[in-house]
Amino acid sequence: MSKALSVKPLGEGHINDSYLVETMSDWYVSQRIRSAMDIDILEHNYSLYAEACEKANYPHPEWIKGSDGKYISTDANGDHWRTYPYICGDILEPPLSQNLLYATGQGLARLHSVLQTFTDKPWAVYPMLHDLKYYYKEYISILVGNDFDDTLRDSYVEDKINAWVDKLLAIELDRTAVVHGDAKLGNMLFKGGQVLTFIDLDTIMQGSLLEDLADCIRSCCLVNGRMDHEASKYLIEGYFSRSFGLISNQDMIKLPDVINKICFELGLRYYTDHISGREKFKVKSPEKRLEKARMLMSVLD
Numbered sequence: 001m002s003k004a005l006s007v008k009p010l011g012e013g014h015i016n017d018s019y020l021v022e023t024m025s026d027w028y029v030s031q032r033i034r035s036a037m038d039i040d041i042l043e044h045n046y047s048l049y050a051e052a053c054e055k056a057n058y059p060h061p062e063w064i065k066g067s068d069g070k071y072i073s074t075d076a077n078g079d080h081w082r083t084y085p086y087i088c089g090d091i092l093e094p095p096l097s098q099n100l101l102y103a104t105g106q107g108l109a110r111l112h113s114v115l116q117t118f119t120d121k122p123w124a125v126y127p128m129l130h131d132l133k134y135y136y137k138e139y140i141s142i143l144v145g146n147d148f149d150d151t152l153r154d155s156y157v158e159d160k161i162n163a164w165v166d167k168l169l170a171i172e173l174d175r176t177a178v179v180h181g182d183a184k185l186g187n188m189l190f191k192g193g194q195v196l197t198f199i200d201l202d203t204i205m206q207g208s209l210l211e212d213l214a215d216c217i218r219s220c221c222l223v224n225g226r227m228d229h230e231a232s233k234y235l236i237e238g239y240f241s242r243s244f245g246l247i248s249n250q251d252m253i254k255l256p257d258v259i260n261k262i263c264f265e266l267g268l269r270y271y272t273d274h275i276s277g278r279e280k281f282k283v284k285s286p287e288k289r290l291e292k293a294r295m296l297m298s299v300l301d
Helices: 039-055 098-115 132-144 155-169 209-221 229-242 255-276 287-300
Strands: 004-009 017-023 027-033 080-085 177-179 188-191 194-198 205-207
Touching: 039 098, 098 177, 098 188, 098 194, 098 209, 098 229, 132 155, 132 255, 155 255, 155 287, 177 209, 205 209, 209 229, 209 255, 255 287
Parallel strands: none
Antiparallel strands: 004 017, 017 027, 027 080, 177 205, 188 194
16 A cells, blocks of 8 residues: 555444545555454454455455555554555435335345355354343443442333343344344445445354344434334345345244344443443443433334
């Protein structure tokens, strides 16, 4: 990569800090990798999805090796970095048109089909991702240990937690597929009204295709605190037009409950951050944590 002419922050990711780098010849993305992420796991998973994507002619971030022949470098502060060519595409925000919702479903189905061709099992960077039992236990431990600010507690959110947690913990899912793990709208690049590719692939892991679909629906169809079920139908139709039986009709019966579970889980995590003062989720201002928790829990009304 030639000398950088400019470096600008890129996106608002919850995990890594990304920068758009302009050179004389091209544009690149340079990412500072979160310190908690295991480099060996990242490189193992990259080898799997790079191979699968290349065989399927599926665009993906192609890591660039440094002069030492390694993908990941370490700076003087001990921070890890990686770089890949910038993929030009649009990141959209809801609400989406019916055509874009249909295209979103097709895009997720295409990604799911590619991921199932892995030649080995991916290793989970975040094994607890979508593990509601883990996040609920974490929340309870904070309450029991009095490790929170009592003035920040919210009766609406806590009533929702108490009313729904047992039902949602009881949901059983097949977690033997390979999934994106964070299949939200903000991780999709669109071009010409179609999904060009998905980015932020560090969360790839073994998990539930149904849960991946539910998270995608949550990100596209939850608008102004209301789940637009009519909009979700177009996304689901698009998914099934290209998924070729990846999710069975029998499993699809669980989808409404799994959407509730995804919203509940994210709401619980935001609320746990809110009362404990920790910052596992990046937000523009501290009060946004409670706002997001209440909005996500409102789906359960």
